[in-house]
Amino acid sequence: MxxxxxxxxxxxxxxxxxxxxxxxxxxxxxxxxxxxxxxxLQAMSVLQWIISFLVMGITCTVLLIYTFCTDCWLIAAIYIAWLILDWNTPKQGGRRSSWVRNWTVWTYYRDYFPIRLIKTHNLLPNRNYIFGYHPHGIFCFGAFCNFGTEATGFSKKFPGIRPSLATLAGNFRLPVLRDYLMSGGICPVNRNSIDYLLSCNGTGNAVVIVVGGAAESLHCAPGINAVTLKNRKGFVKLALQRGSDLVPVYSFGENDAYRQVIFEEGTWWRAMQKRLQKILGFAPCLFHGCGLFFGNSWGILPFCNPITTIVGEPITVPKIEEPTREMVDLYHAMYIKSLQSLFDKYKTRFGLNESDILYIQ
Structure with missing residues (x-):
């Protein structure tokens, strides 16, 4: 006044x-x-992504079924006909959109935490790569922002490299959601899709695999530095078969986005989580963040903790169509050592102590 x-x-x-x-x-x-x-605006940009990921596919499926019961049934029929014709597109490189990847909403998404991408080594455009992303967290906020959008400037930092973030194949069976994901360069995490990108799409491709997957999300909580990797060797075998270099990627702060209730092994709740994980493909976690309007309230929004993603040094991998178990184990051990070195080199710069170690499960 x-x-x-x-x-x-x-x-x-x-x-x-x-x-x-x-x-x-x-x-x-x-x-x-x-x-x-x-x-x-930053909070709304993150909220729209969470809601889109959780309910867009189901909502659009229900609307499509409902449309068949109305006078607009022809529109639904045309869409389903097109969907059938377009069914294999996600497995064949998808349909990325530079326009969508550069939406202003993603800069607000980035600044909410904020999220940063740090490059440690150059990547050659005449090679293909498999990025192993760690840890999973609850929603893989860092993975999506860095590799599903241009908010952190991936294309400028790694010229000539096209990132493709791999996620649950079931998401690409849902109408509208599949197109939304493909526009960001996101692909199904299955053999056919990854094979196509690494062998039939030229060079300069970087497939980003969240190696720990749903199992790792059950262990994520603030202050926990553990990755599920000890028995995950399929991505190493695939890298050998396609001659694609392995690149370890670690996101400091990914596990700090939510507070999760972690149930002990052997309890009824943990057994139920694992059972649902096998059925649904993802792990139902009991977690909370903060509210939309009041930061000290409980809600689905993540906490505003920085997430810093470090892209490590590539491990040169030869092309061996039928790699032996010993060869897979050798490069898997090399990958683990490289990831641990990456973690140890940068941990004190992002709030961890020198005594903190990375646990490989």
Whole structure:
């Protein structure tokens, strides 16, 4: 109110620079703080991604079925006909959109945490790569922002490299959601899809696999540095068969996005989680974040903790169509050693202690 009166009196006395300056002062007094508005936009951008990932596919499926019961059934029939014709597109490189990957909403998404991408080595465009992303967290916020969008400038930092983040194949069976995911360069995490990108799509491809998967999400919580990797060797065998270099990637802060209730091994709840994981393909976790309008309330929004993704040094892998178990074990051991070295080199820069270690499960 004092700002309004001062601006008004200044114009009356002739001491104000102009009516325009008085109106500017008035607008500052009436409108909410710019930083608060930006924070709300950042929260909304993250919320729309979470809701899209959780319910868009199911909602669109229900709407499609409902449309068949209305006078607009022809629209639904045409869409399903097109869906049948387009069914294999996700397995054949997808349909990425530079326009979608560069939406302004992703910059708000990035700044909410914030999320950073750090490059440690150059990647040659005449090679293909398999990025092993760790840890999974609850929603893989860092993986999506860095590799499913251009918010952190992946294409500028790694010119000539096209990232393809691999996620559950079941998501690509749901209408509309499949197209939304493909527009970001996201692909199904199955053999056919990854094989196509690494062998039939030229060079300069980087398939990003969250190696720990759903099993790893059951162990994520703030302060826990553990990855599920000891018995995950399929991605190493695939890299050998296609001659694609292995690149370890670690995101500091990914596990700090939510507070999760972790059930002990052997309990009924943990057994139920594992059973549902096998049936659904993902692990139902009991977690909470913060509310949309009040940071100290419980909600589905993640906490505003920084996430920093480090892309490590590539491990050169020869092409061996039928690699032996010993060969797979050798490169798997090399990958684990490289990931641990990456973690140890950068841990103290991002809030961890020198005594903290990375547990390989």
């Amino acid at each position: 004092k700002t309004i009166l001062a601006a008004y009196s200044g114009v009356l006395r002739g001491t104000g620079s102009s009516i325009l300056s008085a109106l500017q002062d008035l607008s500052l007094a009436l409108w909410p703080c710019r930083s608060k508005m930006e924070k709300q």
